[in-house]
Amino acid sequence: MLYFIVLKMKKLPLLLFLVCIPFILQAQKKPEDKKASEKKEFKVDSTKVLTLDKTIKTLYNVISAEKEESRNWKQFKYLFHPDAKLIASGMNTDYEYKAKYLTPAEYIKNSQKWLKMNGFIEKEIHRSVNTFGNIAHVFSTYECYYSKDDKKPFMRGINSIQLFYDEDRWWIINIYWAQETEENAIPKAYLPRN
Template identity: 40%
Template sequence: MRDRAALAQLPKAKPEDVKSQDAILKALYDVISGPAGTPRDWQRFRSLFYPGAQLIPLVKPPGATTVGARPITPDDYVTWGQESTATHGFFEKEIARQSHAFGALVQVMSTYEARGTQDGPLIAKGVNSIQLFNDGQRWWVMNIFWIDENTAGLKVPKDLTQK
């Protein structure tokens, strides 16, 4: 079974990080946040994702008139994150959430704010569309698909900013 072999290659998750939907989302935001020059726990980050998971930012390149998707793997994100956080602080926190579930499948619309320092000025605000599932043992991140307000001159709608 391909899944078992791929699962065996993953770093072991902290049980407290994957025991609930709240716990895995808290871990996800926590592990990517920190001051410039402070290494993140990328093994912890990797342990949250099911094999084959993707992170998909919506982007609008300079001069483009449309928004496009740029799917990456958790390992791609780690490579980018190691480079970026060496010189830039990044603190992302959830400010509101809407969840819909059907069995082991959960869709979370998680509105976030990002800052360069813990209490610094806002550098981004947007929505993460996060797909989670529970395999009966723990919670997993399957995909994170996101867009921020700056990408297309958008504003997060009011219904996604209320807790």
């Protein structure tokens, strides 16, 4: 197609032709090229793991987004040590307490569709931290909402987060969590003081 345009333009000055080339090429782009260019390109911010506080805040920020919004899964993976596990605990359909072990990649694969379809905002409402040398244990109480506009959380629970500092950055080693239930309410010690 470009060849025929060049033949028709023989009489136009060369300068005009050179000015038109970018517009001609842009017009020939496929629709999927335009869609790809509209996708948000996420990057990793290595400063988000320099302190314990930034690491925990980034964990909550990166998992939270409104319905149909994408998450920065690159940043999410960057928070975790290569051997890290995410461990969900709770009662199964047989009323037995179980734990499910996932790698960060498995967590993303299992949850990203639901998170994007429904919206998921996770907010930390209380934190208690214990450290010794290069290790830390954080009990982080959370509330979950479908949207930032929601007034009442649909779920609460506690994230037990183990971290390791390697003299350069903090790594999340494991996150082990449990949701609050009627039978297992969050103790006052792990809730904000009113």
